Amino acid sequence: MKIGCHVSIAGGIENAPQRAADLGCEIFQIFSRSPRGGPAPAISADSARAFKDGMKKHNQENCYIHTPYYINFASSNLGIRRAAAKICREELERGSLIGAKYIMTHLGSAKDMERAEAVGLVAKGVAEVLKGYKGTTEFLLEISAGTGNIMGDTFDELGYVLDEVDGIGICVDTCHMFATGYDIKSKEGFKDVMKKIKKFVGKDAIKLIHANDSKMELGARRDRHEHIGDGKIGKEGFINMMKEFSNIDFVLETEHDKVEKDIAVLKKIRDNI
Numbered sequence: 001m002k003i004g005c006h007v008s009i010a011g012g013i014e015n016a017p018q019r020a021a022d023l024g025c026e027i028f029q030i031f032s033r034s035p036r037g038g039p040a041p042a043i044s045a046d047s048a049r050a051f052k053d054g055m056k057k058h059n060q061e062n063c064y065i066h067t068p069y070y071i072n073f074a075s076s077n078l079g080i081r082r083a084a085a086k087i088c089r090e091e092l093e094r095g096s097l098i099g100a101k102y103i104m105t106h107l108g109s110a111k112d113m114e115r116a117e118a119v120g121l122v123a124k125g126v127a128e129v130l131k132g133y134k135g136t137t138e139f140l141l142e143i144s145a146g147t148g149n150i151m152g153d154t155f156d157e158l159g160y161v162l163d164e165v166d167g168i169g170i171c172v173d174t175c176h177m178f179a180t181g182y183d184i185k186s187k188e189g190f191k192d193v194m195k196k197i198k199k200f201v202g203k204d205a206i207k208l209i210h211a212n213d214s215k216m217e218l219g220a221r222r223d224r225h226e227h228i229g230d231g232k233i234g235k236e237g238f239i240n241m242m243k244e245f246s247n248i249d250f251v252l253e254t255e256h257d258k259v260e261k262d263i264a265v266l267k268k269i270r271d272n273i
């Protein structure tokens with residue numbers, strides 16, 4: 001288990017490994033393009049090489065890419081669904097250029113549509129992303145906080161997509177899980193969550209953890225990240241998660257004012273289990 005956080009690529013993607021190391025990361029996550037829109041800046045052979053050299057030089061074991069926020073596989077608009085598949089595919093190819101292990105994506109939101117139809121569209125779109133793909137970076141779906149009509153908030157729903165499409169995995173976000181109503185904080189709650197994970201997706205489908213505490217109560221269905229131990233999940237929840245998922249990486253997405261402390265807190269929990 002390695003620990004790190006999301007870092008900026010300001011000034012060029014090749015700056016990210018050092019920026020991560022300076023914060024105490026052993027692994028890190030980036031956006032390879034603006035998360036809010038616009039075309040992706042090309043990654044030249046030189047910057048890909050410089051990025052990989054930086055990974056080695058700054059002892060970063062893995063890097064992960066978060067896709068932009070506007071991805072929507074469940075839109076009723078075909079153009080938007082096609083763009084979602086195209087952009088995720090681009091991110092997989094870009095990830096392969098720089099040696100990223102995984103990209104993860106949100107699934108989008110279904111308006112004016114039955115949930116079953118929307119899940120079907122998501123599975124179709126995710127399959128489209130991988131058609132003919134030969135790169136090395138793998139594709140993860142991120143669990144959502146279940147706000148409004150946002151897709152992918154439950155393991156049953158994610159499990160449906162996993163059954164339909166080969167070769168994908170799941171990124172769980174502790175804050176999103178908690179917001180959806182999965183009680184990872186209490187011992188009994190956590191046992192029940194693991195039962196559901198095993199039933200609907202299988203423990204091995206979970207490939208990466210976004211480690212964020214939650215400003216909101218269990219089941220609030222709102223996504224507000226908090227520093228580790230300062231939120232409603234508390235250190236107990238992170239001890240549960242780190243014990244159970246000791247073989248995968250934990251990536252923080254908390255505000256950078258105290259992210260170095262969050263990294264230290266998670267390292268300390270890891271060292272004591």
Ligand SMILES: [Zn+2]
Nearest residue numbers: 066105106142
């Ligand atoms: Zn996310």
Ligand SMILES: [Zn+2]
Nearest residue numbers: 173175176223
């Ligand atoms: Zn979030």
